[in-house]
Amino acid sequence: MTAKRETLAAATSADPRWAAVVKRDREADGQFFYSVRTTGVYCRPSCGARLPKAENVTFHATPAEAEESGFRPCKRCRPDQPPLAEQHAARVAELCRLIENAEQVPSLGEMATHAGLSVSYLHRVFKAVTGLTPKAYAAAHRARRVRAVLARSGTVTEAIYDAGYNSSGRFYEDSARVLGMTPTRYRAGGADTQIRFAIGECSLGAILVAASVQGVCAVLIGDDPDRLARDLQDRFPRAVLIGADADFERTVATVVGYVEAPGLGLDLPLDIRGTAFQQRVWQALREIPAGQTASYAEIARRIGAPKAVRAVAGACAANPLAVAIPCHRVVRNDGRLSGYRWGVERKRALLDREAER
Numbered sequence: 001m002t003a004k005r006e007t008l009a010a011a012t013s014a015d016p017r018w019a020a021v022v023k024r025d026r027e028a029d030g031q032f033f034y035s036v037r038t039t040g041v042y043c044r045p046s047c048g049a050r051l052p053k054a055e056n057v058t059f060h061a062t063p064a065e066a067e068e069s070g071f072r073p074c075k076r077c078r079p080d081q082p083p084l085a086e087q088h089a090a091r092v093a094e095l096c097r098l099i100e101n102a103e104q105v106p107s108l109g110e111m112a113t114h115a116g117l118s119v120s121y122l123h124r125v126f127k128a129v130t131g132l133t134p135k136a137y138a139a140a141h142r143a144r145r146v147r148a149v150l151a152r153s154g155t156v157t158e159a160i161y162d163a164g165y166n167s168s169g170r171f172y173e174d175s176a177r178v179l180g181m182t183p184t185r186y187r188a189g190g191a192d193t194q195i196r197f198a199i200g201e202c203s204l205g206a207i208l209v210a211a212s213v214q215g216v217c218a219v220l221i222g223d224d225p226d227r228l229a230r231d232l233q234d235r236f237p238r239a240v241l242i243g244a245d246a247d248f249e250r251t252v253a254t255v256v257g258y259v260e261a262p263g264l265g266l267d268l269p270l271d272i273r274g275t276a277f278q279q280r281v282w283q284a285l286r287e288i289p290a291g292q293t294a295s296y297a298e299i300a301r302r303i304g305a306p307k308a309v310r311a312v313a314g315a316c317a318a319n320p321l322a323v324a325i326p327c328h329r330v331v332r333n334d335g336r337l338s339g340y341r342w343g344v345e346r347k348r349a350l351l352d353r354e355a356e357r
Contacts, residue, residue, distance in 0.1 A: 009055035017059050020045045029083040033060045035071040042066035046084075047077035085307070091115045092129040095122075096137065105138040131305030131312075136276040193239040196248045197232060199225045202256045204346045207322075208232060209252045210241075215269030219255055219322045221342040235320070259323055262290040262354045266324055274318065277308075281315035288329045290354045295333045317341055323350070 012018050020028035028045040035042035036052040042060060043049060060066040063073065063080045073080040081087070095111050106114070111134060112122045126134050195217065197210035202221075208228040210218040218235065220228045232241065251268065258266040272282060280303045287302075288294050294302075300312045316327040319341065328347045332338050340347035 005055040009053070012054040012057050015059065017045070018054060018057070021057070022051065024048065026085070029085070033063060033066050033079050034058065035060060035066050035069065040071055041074045042071040042079055043074040044077045044079040044083070047074055047079075049074065049076050088125045089129055091117070092126050095126065095134070096130070099134070099138050100141055105135075108134060127304060128307050131277050131280070131300070131303065131308035140275045140277065193236065194242055195232070195236055195239050196242045196245075197229075198243065198248055198252045199228060200252050200256055202259045204259060204342075204349060207252075207256060207259070209255050211248070211251060212271045214271035216251070216255070216321065216324060217271040217273065218320050219324050220320070221322045221346060255323070259350075260353075262323075262350070268324070270321065270324060272321065272325070274315070277305075277311060278315040278318060281312050282319060282321075282325045285316070285319075285325050285327055285330065288326060290326075290329075293329045293331045293335075293351065296330055296338075297333055299330060313338075326350075329354075 017028070017032050017034070019025075020031075021034055024046045026046040031045070033042050033044060035058045037056045037058070038052070042063070058069070060069070066079075067073075082090075095115060098106060098111065098114060108119050108123065112119045115122055117125065123133060126132075126137070130137055132140065193212065195210050195212055197208060197218075199206060199208045201207065204221055205223050206221070206225040206228055208218065208220040208225070208231075209216060210232055218232060220231055222228050254268060255266065272279065274282065281299060284299050284302045296309045296312045296316070297306070300306050300309045303312075305311070312330075316330055317339070319325050319327045322328075322342055328340060328350045337344050337347055337351075
């Protein structure tokens, strides 16, 4: 190798962008491009083509810059096109609109034809982008839709068909999971649904514990007991809220005991209501042992949706069961604490307490 080639190779190897090329790092796509003098083409960092020699590589900020230097786009990675992740996101967004606007949920084959992808590839791409399979997304959309139309339709039957169910029988099979109660009761704002609750005190402030016949459905923590009660009322505006009795006080004591000593464990039935995606996130949170933490990105990977980090954060923020579903154990990638529905200081206190056990 001549002195000039050695100098070029050393300069390229010392550039941090070269490490991304060697790694074929998809995260670097769009940040820069590289050209190869011996082939006359330019590529994105993740290109799967044979790795060029470092002395033949030049880096470019944009495709236009590479083309102005006389290089043509690689036919394999197509660097002049939007990054693959953006293409996938656009296709999946279009499919989501297709699902939402269709009277009947399109089949996987119909969606694959619409997107110009194979069925198996579409399934993988859709789940990677949304965190849900197309079937689960359609079910979650119908669940949201039926909640909305139940409030305004003349009858429950009308609401069921307006939400896209082919038969009332199919909906009633799913109604307990979708609504947490019968459709008639949901439409009435939880009328005649009994929810027992009590408000107590713990070292983190006021704590409200509520339970339906299925199990504990809310654990709320805050500074203002009245505000916690209003939160519960907003969730079930026409439910029959029953104040504490001696038996239920023991349930509250069990939850408070868990807050004070997480090592004891919380062995209570839970009534967990949420979308299919939220349920997957919350289950992953419950699998984090006391004294340990996980990042939002780690949770996204565990549920098979590595791109859905923001959606994971949203599911954590929507969690109505403080400590029972331990969203306080989820931290940023660098280990620092981020937002917590019941306050970052409470999050820090819970983690410190668990670390001492």
